[in-house]
Each structure stands twice: as structure tokens, then as C-alpha cells.
Amino acid sequence: MNATNANPEGAGTEARLPDVEITSAFWRRYIDLVIDKVLPYQWSVLNGEREVDLPPDPGGNPVDAYDKLNHSIRNLRVAAGEEDAPFRGMPFQDSDVYKWLEAVAYALHHRSDPELRRLADGVVDLIARAQREDGYLDTFFQIKEHDRVFKRIQQSHELYVMGHYIEAAVAYWQATGNEKALGVAKRMAACIEENFGDGETQIHGADGHPEIELALACLAEATGEERYAAMGRWFLNVRGQDPDFYDEQNRADGWDRDFFAVIRDFPRTYYQAAEPIADQRDADGHAVRVTYLCTGLAHIARLTGDASLAESAERLWDSIVRRRMYITGQIGSTHVGESFTYDYDLPNDTMYGETCASVGMSFFARQMLAMKARGEYGDVLEKELFNGTLAGMSLDGTHFYYVNPLEADPAACKGTPDKGHVLTHRAGWFACACCPANLARLITSIDRYIYTVMADGTILAHQFIASKAVFPSGVRIEQAGDYPWDGVITWRVDNPTDRAVRFGVRIPAWSADSFELHVDGGQARPDVVDGFAYVEVPAGGEGFEVRLDLNMAVRLVRSSNRVREDAGKVAVMRGPLVYCAEECDNAGPLWLYSVSGAAPTEAGYRFEPDLLGGVGVVTKVAIRAQEDPKDGPLYLSAEDRGISELVELRMVPYYTWANRDDGQMTVWLNRS
Incomplete structure (x- = not known):
């Protein structure tokens, strides 16, 4: 393993994460696939080196303006003043580069790859050159719409784009110690802090696509600087306080200058801006926006101790999981706005189930686990990891799904307009290419999804992925098994510390009535509390073994x-x-x-x-x-x-x- 913890003292849960080597045959194959094929393939596309045939855009965005070459890296060169060309692509296309960079950061943890590191360092250097002196960075506005910075944030995705860079920068800094990457993120955050807030000359609203909230939480936890969490909290709380905010901004900018008309007429619930977060009862609107918002809610709530935000996260979790989620973990019932509809409306053949939404639910579940030891969060995370997300990529790593139906028929997809967004074969790329890079960064960061260390030191083993983990405390855990094909999972725990460690094993709801837990050779009958069975690992011991036998019968x-x-x-x-x-x-x-x-x-x-x-x-x-x-x-x-x-x-x-x-x-x- 090649991780470099640039902030070993850190702040919060991230600083307590173990250094993990994945040994699971199932997940090792996917990690190697991403490193060997997916990341090089995506780089060649983003760098305009590979032609791709774009299918009809599943979100209804026009694609006739896009050719077979992607221009994401070129846009950065143009913004840096190194090339003279028009902006090409979606307004939020920078984010695809940033998600690729984040995936590379996680990949470098798993394997030393000098060529991949060279490419990524070069991308960081290019991004730094493209950034304006005031910290602003968004190539669409720097190249094409110089005079409209932050003037139409309902649709502009400016904070969404910069949020994705901040996430990537934190991951890359943690993996490589690259201070330039982190410096760009800090200047970006300072620019946002300067322009948004309660001041008379500041902007009193949040981006129409949530993302900056969870990005600022990542930056706060990585650096220990509380002001970033405070800024994220402000963005969460300002949302919906003035339901007319977007309309007023749009009118001031001029309706005749609309650069993203396809989403202009959606209701305020689409942007989670119809009412304050504390008053929202249902997960409404664009499904990915909801999951990113909820991830930020849970993360900021934990960092700041804000009980109201925590309650909102719980309430929206229940709305999704109990009434609006598919059996595979996918969310988003309609292609109109890529959105939720109403309770229990879960059509199988016209559904949306965007890959990014399943990735977002994985983020959300992980942050809910960090906030509270509840087995249901681990159950949903498992559902997403093994079903909702992986369906978004072909086994060869070069074809992808944006939409993931539970029922499909080539004749119906071709002959029925209402099902035209559904493909029965994966595409090589998309005009709106958020899903491929999103999936790559999730798979390469899978080592972060196995354990959660709570504030009291309790270690939760909630994902059954064979691995070797070394915790900052000195505790070492080797997990073994052939999951998901076999239901026997063992953990060998070495605890060289001078105090006992509380170890919690998730008991999946699907096997809650039929499982066996063995502790140091004997069968144990521990109480299961909120989906976790707890055992105590004694101080100073080695080879303490816990074995879980799950019921793997077909059901x-x-x-x-x-x-x-x-x-x-x-x-x-x-x-x-x-x-x-x-x-x-x-x-x-x-x-x-x-x-x-x-x-x-x-x-x-x-x-x-x-x-x-x-x-x-x-x-x-x-x-x-x-x-x-x-x-x-x-x-x-x-x-x-x-x-x-x-x-x-x-x-x-x-x-x-x-x-x-x-x-x-x-x-x-x-x-x-």
C-alpha cells in the first residue's frame, strides 16, 4: 500500500480510518479493472484522444452540439491561457476531470503507478494554472460567460463543480501529500467564503445542485479547520429560506440569456429549495441532488453537533429507504428531471435509477454510519455496493449505464418514447458524463467503506470485504471470506493496546433470524443492538477471532x-x-x-x-x-x-x- 497520510492528527472520523489492503477476490478484480482499464480509458476520453459515440442523452439534454471528442482537459488549457478555442461540452464538465483525479488518488493507495501519478500531477498543475487569482475556477464561465459568475446559481453548477474539485484535492493530498492540490482547494473555498454569506454584498443562496456542502465537510475534516464546516452549515441552512431567491436571480440576469433552459421550469422542490431543510419531510426532486445534500447534512451534523441537521438527515433517509427506493438500492422513479415522484411509485421499466444516485446513496449511508451505529445504514450501503452501483459498468470497464432499469426490452426501448431513456446495452460515454467517473471513485475508495470507528473507539465491521487493516490506534484486523458467494466471514483481531476494544459486527437484516456468531472458538449469543452484535477484544492480545455464519439460502x-x-x-x-x-x-x-x-x-x-x-x-x-x-x-x-x-x-x-x-x-x- 502506498497511502501517505498528510494530516495524521486530522479531525473526526476520517483521521481514525485504518490503512486497508483489499484481499477480497470480488473487489480486488474491480479495483484492478478500474486501475488497469477504466482510468486509462476515461483519461483518453477526457483528454480528447478517443472518439466516442454518444447515445441520446438520458436526461433530455441536447447533444447535437457535441461531437465525438470530449473537451474537458482542453477547456482547462483554454482557461489557463495555453490554447485558444471555444468552450465545448456541458457547463459542469470540469467535474468529470475532478472525479477522475479523485479516483486516481484512491487508486494510488492500492498500487504504486508512476505513470498514473505523473498524469495526475500534471492535471493538478494544469488546474492550478487555470484557477483565477481570486480562487475562482469554472472553465465554462472563464471561457464563455465571463460576466455571469455566480449570477444564476440555480442552474450554473459553479459550486457543484468547485465542490468536486475540493473533494478530489483532499483525496489527492491525503494520498500523495501534494500541497499544490490542497492549496487550490483552499483558495477556492476562500473565494466561495468571500462571495456567499449573510453580508449585504454577498449572495444569500446555495447552488441549485448540492455538492459544495459535502465537499466543505471533507475539507473541514481533513484539515481540522472548523470554518469550512461552518460554511457548509450555512449553505445547508440558507437553502429554501427565500423560495423566490432563484427566480429573482434569474430575472436579474435576464431570461433571454438562459444557458441551461432544459431545467429552468422545474419546481423548487427539484432543487430542494421550496422550504428550509428543517421543514422538508420527503425526498423530492432530482435524486442525485438529494443524496449529495443528505450526505452533507449527515457529515456537517456530525462535525458541528447540529441536532437539527441530524434530524433532517434521518427524516430524509426514512423517506427514501422506506418509501422511495428500489430493491436494488436505486432511486429516481422518472426520467423527467431524473427525479423522485411520490411514495411507493416504483415502476420497473420506465424508472431512472441513475448510477450517480446509487453512488450518492453509498456516500449518504457511510456518513449516517459515522453519525450513528445502526445496522440499517450498513444494509443499505451493502445493497448499493453489490447491486445499484456495479450495474452501472460493464465487466470490461469501458461501457456504462446512466439509467438502470429493473425490467427492459429492446423492442420497447426502441419503439416507445416513454422508454427511450433506457438502454439494453451500455454506452461508451455520455454527453453528461457524471456516472463513469463517479463509479470509478467509489470502487477505488472501497477500502474506506468497510469499517467505521466511532467517537468512543468502537470499531464497526459493517461491510464484509476480505482485507487487512491497520488502525491508527495500533489495532490490526484481518478479515477473510469469499463474500458475496459464501456467508462465512472471519476477523482475526490483534489488539496490542492497553485497553479493550469494543468490536461491532453487522448482522444483515436478511439473515437476522438465522446466523451464528463464534468468538474465540466458542459460539456466542450476544445481544444485537440496532443491527450490530458487539464483542470485547481484550487488551494486549493477538489472534482474537470472530466468525460470522450467515444464511445464504436463496430466498x-x-x-x-x-x-x-x-x-x-x-x-x-x-x-x-x-x-x-x-x-x-x-x-x-x-x-x-x-x-x-x-x-x-x-x-x-x-x-x-x-x-x-x-x-x-x-x-x-x-x-x-x-x-x-x-x-x-x-x-x-x-x-x-x-x-x-x-x-x-x-x-x-x-x-x-x-x-x-x-x-x-x-x-x-x-x-x-
Whole structure:
């Protein structure tokens, strides 16, 4: 491992994170894939070295202005005065470079890569040259809209873009000790602090796309400077205080000068600005914006001790998880505004389920765990990591999903405008390319998602990812297992300190009624408190072993019957994985299959090492109705049930779908 902790004293939870080496075969493959293929591929795209065919933009943004070359790095060179060219791309396109840089920072923790380090150092140098003397940095405005800085923040994404740089700078500084990267971030924060606040000449509002809040929390925790957390708190609390703020800014700037008209007419809830945070009861609006806002809420609440912000984070968590989240962890029910709709509205074939939203939910869950030891947060994080996020990238690392449906049909996607945003094959890139780099930075930072160290020193082991961890306290933990394929997880804990360590193991809700916990060779029956079983690791000891045996039987799951679209249907799960049926394994149409809703004792499971990178396959007896004649009557008597037969239905993990032949896919199956 090659991490350099540039701030070992630090502040808060981040300073208590262990140095982790991932040994999990599942996650090691993904980390290596990102380092070896994804990051070089994304660099070649961002640097304009590779042509890409852009599919229709899933968010409805016009793409006719974009050619096959991406101009993100070139825009930075133009802003630095090193090239003369017009701005090209989305107004927020700088952020794709910054997320790539952040992913590189995490990658360098896993592996020394001089070439990757050289490229990243060069990007930092270029960013520093492009930054204005006052700390401002946004190439769209520096090249194209010089006189409109901070004048239309409902749509401009200026603080969103700079927030992504701040996150990247913190990660890169922590990984490499690069002071220039951090210096740019601090100058950027000073610029924001100068322009936003309660002063008479300052701007009294927040960016239409939350991001700066969580970025300032990262900067505060990394540097120990409380003023950054205070600034993030101000942005959270000012949101919605003046519901007319955006309209007034837009009018002052002039409606005839709208540079991002596609989102102008969305309601205030789209921007989480219809009312103050403390009054918001539901997760409304653009799904990614909600998750970024909530991540900032939880993080700032912990750093500042603000109980009101913590309550808001809890309230919005409940709104999402209890009423507005798919079984795979995805969120966003409609392509109109990439948004939430209303409680229990979870269509499977017209849904959005943006990859970035699942990544954002992972951020949110991690910060909620840091605030409170509650197993549900770890359960949702696990759901996102193994299902919602990974589905966004092909197994070859060079094709991506923006939209992630739970039911797809190539004919419907091609022939129905309402489903035109759904692809049944992943694309090489997007005009709005937020998802590929977002996924890369999540995967390379997976070592930060395994343990949480609470303020009292309690170590929570909430993600089952084989690894070797060394904590700042001197405690060492080696986690072993072949999760998610096998449900036996062991931890060997060495505690050389002079005090006992409280060690909490998450008991997943899906196995809460059937698990065994063994402590130092004997079976233990500890109390499970909010989803965690706690044991005490004695001081001065080595080789203290904890083993968790989870029930990995295939199980059928139904949704609440308040979800209209899933009434009378079941889904198949094993461990944390959601399974789906694909047409390449089962003769279509897939809607003709029904499975018994009884206990799935007849379900089979087999690990196939040569399929889809090595996956567990589930087979289950199903009833398949014979398709009616093409030229037969459109409607028939209900007494004519048609012909059906018993068949074997074959299912693969949802995250692997669309890596073979193009065809139908479904997660939810008819219940016989």
C-alpha cells in the first residue's frame, strides 16, 4: 500500500480510518479493472484522444452540439491561457476531470503507478494554472460567460463543480501529500467564503445542485479547520429560506440569456429549495441532488453537533429507504428531471435509477454510519455496493449505464418514447458524463467503506470485504471470506493496546433470524443492538477471532403491496445480491414466466467460475405460458388459459446483466 497520510492528527472520523489492503477476490478484480482499464480509458476520453459515440442523452439534454471528442482537459488549457478555442461540452464538465483525479488518488493507495501519478500531477498543475487569482475556477464561465459568475446559481453548477474539485484535492493530498492540490482547494473555498454569506454584498443562496456542502465537510475534516464546516452549515441552512431567491436571480440576469433552459421550469422542490431543510419531510426532486445534500447534512451534523441537521438527515433517509427506493438500492422513479415522484411509485421499466444516485446513496449511508451505529445504514450501503452501483459498468470497464432499469426490452426501448431513456446495452460515454467517473471513485475508495470507528473507539465491521487493516490506534484486523458467494466471514483481531476494544459486527437484516456468531472458538449469543452484535477484544492480545455464519439460502422477496407495479410479483435474492432473468438464458418473452411463491426449496445454486467473471447462478422451476399466436385474437375468454409448461428459469446477479447478448431482462417475476 502506498497511502501517505498528510494530516495524521486530522479531525473526526476520517483521521481514525485504518490503512486497508483489499484481499477480497470480488473487489480486488474491480479495483484492478478500474486501475488497469477504466482510468486509462476515461483519461483518453477526457483528454480528447478517443472518439466516442454518444447515445441520446438520458436526461433530455441536447447533444447535437457535441461531437465525438470530449473537451474537458482542453477547456482547462483554454482557461489557463495555453490554447485558444471555444468552450465545448456541458457547463459542469470540469467535474468529470475532478472525479477522475479523485479516483486516481484512491487508486494510488492500492498500487504504486508512476505513470498514473505523473498524469495526475500534471492535471493538478494544469488546474492550478487555470484557477483565477481570486480562487475562482469554472472553465465554462472563464471561457464563455465571463460576466455571469455566480449570477444564476440555480442552474450554473459553479459550486457543484468547485465542490468536486475540493473533494478530489483532499483525496489527492491525503494520498500523495501534494500541497499544490490542497492549496487550490483552499483558495477556492476562500473565494466561495468571500462571495456567499449573510453580508449585504454577498449572495444569500446555495447552488441549485448540492455538492459544495459535502465537499466543505471533507475539507473541514481533513484539515481540522472548523470554518469550512461552518460554511457548509450555512449553505445547508440558507437553502429554501427565500423560495423566490432563484427566480429573482434569474430575472436579474435576464431570461433571454438562459444557458441551461432544459431545467429552468422545474419546481423548487427539484432543487430542494421550496422550504428550509428543517421543514422538508420527503425526498423530492432530482435524486442525485438529494443524496449529495443528505450526505452533507449527515457529515456537517456530525462535525458541528447540529441536532437539527441530524434530524433532517434521518427524516430524509426514512423517506427514501422506506418509501422511495428500489430493491436494488436505486432511486429516481422518472426520467423527467431524473427525479423522485411520490411514495411507493416504483415502476420497473420506465424508472431512472441513475448510477450517480446509487453512488450518492453509498456516500449518504457511510456518513449516517459515522453519525450513528445502526445496522440499517450498513444494509443499505451493502445493497448499493453489490447491486445499484456495479450495474452501472460493464465487466470490461469501458461501457456504462446512466439509467438502470429493473425490467427492459429492446423492442420497447426502441419503439416507445416513454422508454427511450433506457438502454439494453451500455454506452461508451455520455454527453453528461457524471456516472463513469463517479463509479470509478467509489470502487477505488472501497477500502474506506468497510469499517467505521466511532467517537468512543468502537470499531464497526459493517461491510464484509476480505482485507487487512491497520488502525491508527495500533489495532490490526484481518478479515477473510469469499463474500458475496459464501456467508462465512472471519476477523482475526490483534489488539496490542492497553485497553479493550469494543468490536461491532453487522448482522444483515436478511439473515437476522438465522446466523451464528463464534468468538474465540466458542459460539456466542450476544445481544444485537440496532443491527450490530458487539464483542470485547481484550487488551494486549493477538489472534482474537470472530466468525460470522450467515444464511445464504436463496430466498424470495416481495415488495410492500403499496407498490402497485410489484403487486403479485416476487424477486429472487441470495445474500446481498438481487438476481434477474435474461433472455439469453431463458426463451422470451420473460413476462410469460411464473414462479411459486412458496419457500424456494427447489431453487438451485451453483457457482460458475467461467461465466461473467465468475458468478453464482440460481435456477428455479417456473411455469412458462406458451405465447399466443401472432395473428390470433387480441382478446380471449378468460376460460382459455392457454398452454403452459414447467421449465427451469436461470438467473444471474443483477449487476452482471447486459454483458452478453442484447435482449430482455427482468428482476420481478410473476407469482403463481
